[in-house]
Amino acid sequence: MTESVNKVALLSAYDRRGLVDFAKLLVDCDYEIVSTGGTAAELRAAGIDVVEVSELTGAPEMLGGRVKTLHPKIHGGLLGLREDEGHVRQMSQFGIRNIDVVVNNLYPFVETVRNKDVSLFDALENIDIGGPAMTRAAAKNHPNVVIVVDPNDYEGVGRMIRDGLVTQRERRRLAAKAFQHVAAYDTAISSFLRDDAETSDPEEITFGYSLVAKPRYGENPHQSAGIYSLLGATGGVVNAEQMHGIEMSYLNYFDADAAWSVAREFAEAGKHAAVVVKHANPCGLAVREHQIDAWEAARAGDPVSAFGGIVAFSERMNSDTADKMRGLLLDVVIAPNYDDEALAILRTRRRTRVLKVAADDPPRLEVRSVSGGALVQEPDNLDGDEFQDFRVVTERAPTDEEEIDLWFAWRACRFVKSNAIVLAKDRALVGMGAGQPNRVTSVNLSARVAGDEAVGAVMASDAFFPFPDAVEFAAEVGVKAVVQPGGSVNDESVIDAANELGIAMVFTGRRHFYH
Ligand SMILES: NC(=O)c1ncn([C@@H]2O[C@H](COP(=O)(O)O)[C@@H](O)[C@H]2O)c1NC=O
Numbered sequence: 001m002t003e004s005v006n007k008v009a010l011l012s013a014y015d016r017r018g019l020v021d022f023a024k025l026l027v028d029c030d031y032e033i034v035s036t037g038g039t040a041a042e043l044r045a046a047g048i049d050v051v052e053v054s055e056l057t058g059a060p061e062m063l064g065g066r067v068k069t070l071h072p073k074i075h076g077g078l079l080g081l082r083e084d085e086g087h088v089r090q091m092s093q094f095g096i097r098n099i100d101v102v103v104n105n106l107y108p109f110v111e112t113v114r115n116k117d118v119s120l121f122d123a124l125e126n127i128d129i130g131g132p133a134m135t136r137a138a139a140k141n142h143p144n145v146v147i148v149v150d151p152n153d154y155e156g157v158g159r160m161i162r163d164g165l166v167t168q169r170e171r172r173r174l175a176a177k178a179f180q181h182v183a184a185y186d187t188a189i190s191s192f193l194r195d196d197a198e199t200s201d202p203e204e205i206t207f208g209y210s211l212v213a214k215p216r217y218g219e220n221p222h223q224s225a226g227i228y229s230l231l232g233a234t235g236g237v238v239n240a241e242q243m244h245g246i247e248m249s250y251l252n253y254f255d256a257d258a259a260w261s262v263a264r265e266f267a268e269a270g271k272h273a274a275v276v277v278k279h280a281n282p283c284g285l286a287v288r289e290h291q292i293d294a295w296e297a298a299r300a301g302d303p304v305s306a307f308g309g310i311v312a313f314s315e316r317m318n319s320d321t322a323d324k325m326r327g328l329l330l331d332v333v334i335a336p337n338y339d340d341e342a343l344a345i346l347r348t349r350r351r352t353r354v355l356k357v358a359a360d361d362p363p364r365l366e367v368r369s370v371s372g373g374a375l376v377q378e379p380d381n382l383d384g385d386e387f388q389d390f391r392v393v394t395e396r397a398p399t400d401e402e403e404i405d406l407w408f409a410w411r412a413c414r415f416v417k418s419n420a421i422v423l424a425k426d427r428a429l430v431g432m433g434a435g436q437p438n439r440v441t442s443v444n445l446s447a448r449v450a451g452d453e454a455v456g457a458v459m460a461s462d463a464f465f466p467f468p469d470a471v472e473f474a475a476e477v478g479v480k481a482v483v484q485p486g487g488s489v490n491d492e493s494v495i496d497a498a499n500e501l502g503i504a505m506v507f508t509g510r511r512h513f514y515h
Pocket of ligand 1: 012013014015035036037038039040065066067068069070104105106107127128129130131132
């Protein structure tokens with residue numbers, strides 16, 4: 001490379017969208033372009049004069065590309081302080097030129113490991129080392145070096161370069177973005193390599209998310225909010241395809257997630273689950289052979305609350321169901337897919353958003369922010385053996401039908417905010433009490449919603465009953481069997497009350513609080 005007074009731009013990018021135009025702009029503004037092999041070839045093919053990094057460093061790219069830009073002539077050029085006499089002297093001594101602009105984005109690690117069968121070798125080959133090193137160096141020295149990691153920034157930065165000044169404020173914004181980019185990248189690598197079974201509570205933890213939607217506001221109109229996807233995730237509600245309807249709000253996502261979590265839990269070969277959610281709690285839920293029946297039974301769980309609800313189906317939605325839903329205001333409908341006719345019917349709804357959600361696994365970790373930090377836990381997954389561990393504690397054991405409903409109610413209870421009570425009959429939720437500061441009120445609420453349907457129903461409670469009163473009240477309204485964890489100091493008096501009232505009761509030995 002010849003000595004010149006021109007500024008230098010180092011371009012080394014895996015994602016080369018828009019790069020040729022940006023490079024042309026740089027050349028127009030008297031920048032010399034330096035690039036790594038693949039990037040240089042693409043720019044040259046577009047008629048741009050490029051100096052290869054290897055020409056600048058005097059060292060070839062080596063080890064199959066593992067070492068390209070890791071050289072003092074690159075990192076000195078990125079890190080040297082223009083105003084520091086010592087730096088200037090050393091740079092001159094070693095023939096290092098200042099680098100003024102860097103464009104870099106990284107090997108596609110996240111895309112590579114999205115393939116569940118990826119080999120460790122392929123995953124490791126796609127960990128970019130030189131890119132993050134130069135991005136970090138440029139970002140550290142951002143008062144002197146402009147670092148661009150996102151093609152969406154070419155336009156704005158290009159305009160400033162043309163005008164002759166990239167402001168310090170903009171340089172700092174770009175540097176923050178660059179460090180975030182590398183941090184998210186490293187997070188994806190770490191979570192891929194980490195064996196969650198062995199390190200369930202690592203000493204340090206980060207999560208990498210990318211913005212997928214910007215709702216107009218958060219929970220309330222004065223709260224700004226963004227919707228983020230976990231890097232590499234393709235399933236789940238935030239990545240769902242919106243097939244119809246107006247923009248999703250923050251709370252639409254929140255409730256849709258609650259509904260989809262229940263539908264996923266109750267998905268069963270040859271059966272259809274339908275769920276109605278209001279304020280993140282399932283107020284209707286049923287499993288049936290035919291979807292239309294599941295829908296009707298789910299809606300009947302709480303016909304009043306179903307108005308304006310969020311509805312999820314475990315299976316592809318058919319036109320009979322879509323037809324049956326006419327006339328009821330619904331905010332969101334979620335299903336893994338839709339028959340053409342069903343979609344055509346749903347598209348006549350003005351206020352309903354329709355989401356097609358890809359199958360996904362439940363999240364590996366749950367995170368909740370609290371003052372000063374976060375709570376991180378394993379999700380409350382149902383243990384496959386939990387049903388086998390049901391222990392009958394009363395004189396009367398549940399009948400076969402009651403047993404099926406007890407298991408159904410117990411599974412549903414996990415998705416209802418504590419203190420949670422679920423009344424169920426014939427694999428349908430008939431009453432629900434959520435989020436009450438005492439259990440008896442939840443029982444009262446569930447019975448009030450169930451009305452006559454409480455007669456012959458079973459009841460699930462997410463945690464033990466501290467006193468017999470809730471069971472006594474349940475018996476009064478016609479409940480026949482109860483499932484609860486047990487474990488209260490008053491278990492004996494609760495069991496005595498159940499025996500006196502002819503109620504069958506099982507203990508699970510495990511509680512499912514959900515706050
Ligand atoms: N090894 C290095 O010194 C190195 N320097 C830059 N890279 C990456 O190589 C890619 C560009 O390479 P190319 O222009 O040859 O296609 C960029 O994604 C860049 O982040 C490197 N590759 C991996 O670490």
